[in-house]
Amino acid sequence: MPRRFPPVHALSAFEAAARAGSFAVAAQxxxxxxxxxxxxxxxxxxxxxDRLFIRDGRNxxxxxxxxxxLDVVVQALRTLTDFPLPHRTLSAQxxxxxxxxxxxxRYLLMPxxxxxxxxxxxxxxxxxxxxPLYDLCLNESDLEVRFGAGKYPDMVTTRLFxxxxxxxxxxAYLERIGGIATPADLQKATLLRSALEQWKPWFEQAGLDWPEPMDALRVDDLGLLLEAIKHGHxxxxxxxxxAQEMIAKGEVVQLFDIRLEAPPHAYYVVYEQTSRTRPEVQLFIDWMMAAYPDSLRDA
Known part of the structure; x- marks a missing residue:
């Protein structure tokens, strides 16, 4: 009869929960x-x-x-982690x-x-x-670019731009609804929604005392949101x-001269402090911080 082994992902969960003293912190x-x-x-x-934890309310x-x-699990995980892998070391880049x-x-990194x-x-x-907004935890990455409010506890967070x-x-959409001449004309339009680009701050900039739209299509990916706009939703x-490529092609047009200069969300570089100790990660962070402000000035 084959031997049964405890699932490794359960062992690591047990070790993390025991170390943190909290399921919520360990899960994060x-x-x-x-x-x-x-x-x-x-x-x-x-x-x-057998029971591994005693749960008494929040304790x-x-x-x-x-x-x-736990002593056995920690020792087993440490043995696996510390086991020498000479061939991997020789070939690793x-x-x-x-x-x-x-x-x-799509629009900023690959080019x-x-x-x-x-x-x-x-x-x-x-x-x-x-x-964005759904997975706010570093997994196995060395660093992340996040589009959000820049509040990421226990992480080094640097505004990118x-x-x-x-x-x-x-x-085509503007023609279909009879055109839009002023911000107040938006009342006859369908306002596409996104948690990443909320309307309320823009309304205030435009002098409109309107609430955040609660109906119509919602898209929480900025590229897909643009596609929805282009296709007349x-x-x-x-x-x-x-939007600059679609604007240049005439696929979408900017309405008004109103721009929200400081939207709630921006791009941030996020990483754990220990990541910077690796030279290749530090080089990549330095490159990003130098590259993107330049690209904005050239736009």
């Missing part, structure tokens, strides 16, 4: 939901046939068995793993990334995608770097 560290972490703990408790303490089992929002990757790879051909760059937000629509807010 592992980039999973608290319910997912609780599920992993239950799975391990079913495997060992979380190890059971007597949990304390003794410096690499930087970066997680970015899809629209940033410039060759500058970094040509300057540092020995460094491998791995790009992963994340959905921000751009004014302005309203755009497709010519309504009026939406965007930024210059995303």
């Amino acid at each position: 560290q592992l980039c999973i939901t608290p319910s997912a972490l609780s599920h992993r703990i239950r799975l391990l408790e079913e495997f060992v046939g 979380l303490t190890l059971s007597a068995f949990g304390r003794s089992y 410096p690499r930087v793993k970066i997680t970015v929002p899809p629209t940033f990757a 410039r990334l060759a500058e970094f790879t040509e300057a540092h051909p020995d460094i491998v760059v791995e790009v992963f995608l994340s959905v 921000g751009e004014p937000a302005f309203a755009v629509a497709s010519p 309504g009026v939406g807010l965007t930024r210059q770097h995303f």
Whole structure:
């Protein structure tokens, strides 16, 4: 009969929860939901046939068995981590793993990334995608670009850049609704929604005492939001770097001269402090901080 081994993801969840003394904190560290972490703990408790934690309201303490089992788990995980891998060391290249929002990757990172790879051909760059506002925890990446409010506890957070937000629509849509001459005319338009580009600050800039729209299409990806605008679903807010190509082609047009100079959201570089100790990561961070302010000035 084959031997059964405890699931490694459950062991790491147990070790993280025991170290943090909190399921919520451990879940954040592992980039999973608290319910997912609780599920992993239950799975391990079913495997060992005993309780690992004693839960008393908000207090979380190890059971007597949990304390003794933790010593074994920590030692096992440390053995796996510290086991020498000579072949991997010999063949490993410096690499930087970066997680970015899809629209940033499409419009801002890929057109410039060759500058970094040509300057540092020995460094491998791995790009992963994340959905803004949904996954706010570093996973296995060395750094992230996040589009948000810039409030990320326990992380080094540096503003990369921000751009004014302005309203755009497709010519076909404007013709269909009879045109829009003033901001007040937006009352007859469908206002496309996004948690990333909220209307209320722009309304205030335009002198409109209107609430945030609560109906119509919502798209929480800025690239898809632009596609929805281009295809005539309504009026939406965007930024210059995303819309400039569509504006140049006449696929969308800017409405009014009103620009929200300081929108609530901007782009931030986010990473753990220890990431900067690796030279390749430091090089990539320095490159990003130098590259994007230049690109904004050239726009």
